[in-house]
Amino acid sequence: MKIILKWGILSLITIAAVFLLSNISKAFILEAPDLLRINLSSESTNEEVVSQLPGSTIVDASRHIFSVPYGRVDDYGKLAINLPGVFLPRTVPVEKPEISFRYYLFSLKDLLHDYSHGELGLIRTGNYVIQVKSIVTETIIRTCTYFIPGLITGVLLSVLLSLLASIRSAIGRLLDSVHAVLSGLPDFLLIILIQLMSIYLTRLTGRNVILVAHYGNNIPFTIPFLAISLIPGVLIYGTLRLAIEREMTQDYITTALAKGLSQREVIFRHVIRNIMEDLLMVLPKATTLALASMAVAEAMCDILGLGGYIVSSRVQNISATPIFCIVLVILAILFHITYALLSKLFVVQIKESA
Template sequence: MLRIIQQFIIIFLLILSLAALPMIIEVNSAENKLEWNFEQLPKIYGSFISEVSKGSLGSYQLGTQVREIEQDIGDNFLTSLKVMLIGVNASIIISLLFGIFLSRFRLTKIFNFFINILAAIPDFIIIIMSMILAVKIYRWTGIRVISLRPDAGALNTWFPTLLVAIAPTLYLFKLIAVKYFQTSSEDYIKTAVAKGMSLNYINFQHVYKNIEPFITAELVKVISLAIGNLFIIEYILNVSGITKFIFQSNEIQPIAIGLFAMLLISAIVYVSVRLVFYLFKRGFIYE
């Protein structure tokens, strides 16, 4: 319990320190160097805690308007949460399907070839190329694939969800493919094959059970990859997500609230993935 409290305090102070960077860093134009005003940190911590203790999340400036954070954060939070939940869970399902359960089909070889090409391209370039392709599709067919309007509804969320899922899928599929190859060479797999067990049974009851711990151990990295892309995607595609409070303000309060909300989204996505694994094992895996 004490360790959890210590971790919570460290994370709290770290997030506020990140949010306070615009205030504690100054440019000394006379000497052409950066100056760090760490003495401002205690005041920043106290101001944030005082504002929250009053039951208010504070305010932020949107153009010429000053708006209350609690009035807007709900919809923005749900938008980012939906993109992350669907994107990360879809990437895990796709990686498991092609990495284990459909690995023997020719379609998987095509998918693997496509993944190898994308893995050599930086995520930012993939996002830009995807936007260009979406514009080309609209010119060729008249079908609108994306919309840069924040009020476009599903048209403004499904494409960002697709882009968020790319990086986790690239990472997970390669990991699962390697672990599948290593596990398939184990003696207990060879014994199961020699006994005439079906390939589906072996994949479910032996291969998956031994690969799942590796996926669980890499979940934090998978979610961090998705979060990193979410920052880029919401900014470029003008999605009204939680990163709006981080990018459109240089004040501590909205930036800190946005970072805390992003941390909460990561925790919810992590729990959702673990829940999917638990339900899958309860329904298909014999313990």
């Protein structure tokens, strides 16, 4: 019960921290949160506008600047545009950009109020405005179609290669050299190399072998899949290679070899069981790295997935970024909880007794 409570508290703290950080831009004020400038025709006056906008006052009659309730500039602009003789309501820029914790907290309160009523934010693409709640499920499914297979493939492949490298020394030297090269490559450069390979294959074969970018209903799979598999796989391979080398120097390995067991038998009977803890310890970090790689791949392939909606130049995230960030965090938390449960099942806990 205590462990469940601890996981719950840590998860809530993490989600809250991501929510606060993803909205940090709202703490920087470039426009006055309580001033509205309205262009008026000759048929309307400032006094008439004030009489029809409750809570507003005239600040500068010559420039038609009005004071409105704090943080309600957009709402009052929408009200003002429907008044006779009023056109082009605008915000009023501040003289110098400033940091306002009051406006930050006010914006967070508004967001939480919207979330509690099912309003998860808006995305604007071209002349269209999309409700986040109408696409969030589809977006999660789209991302998971290559994230989960890619992560599982990366884990299995790195485990198998690390074992093979330990059994066959020649193969081990080759794989260690490849690992050293891949470890030094940034994830975006690796994705670019995969894209270039895809382009060259297309030119050589005359067919679209690997889809490079998202268009219409055609969504790239191979490039994000490879990025998600390779980048965390490099981390897992290196960790397990060191773990296997550590285990091979232990006394029980020497005893087993002296009894006539081959190196392969020792690795499969004893070493695998003893490096399970190392694998489960590195998996959370590898999963976080896979999520970051997924977001980079979606950005570079222009895929509108969980990461793509955050960084894509095709859309304007009016208020959608916090939700997609929170979904990514929840996905990571679910994987971390899974690893913790697996650790309880497969790792032997040794406690000293008094």
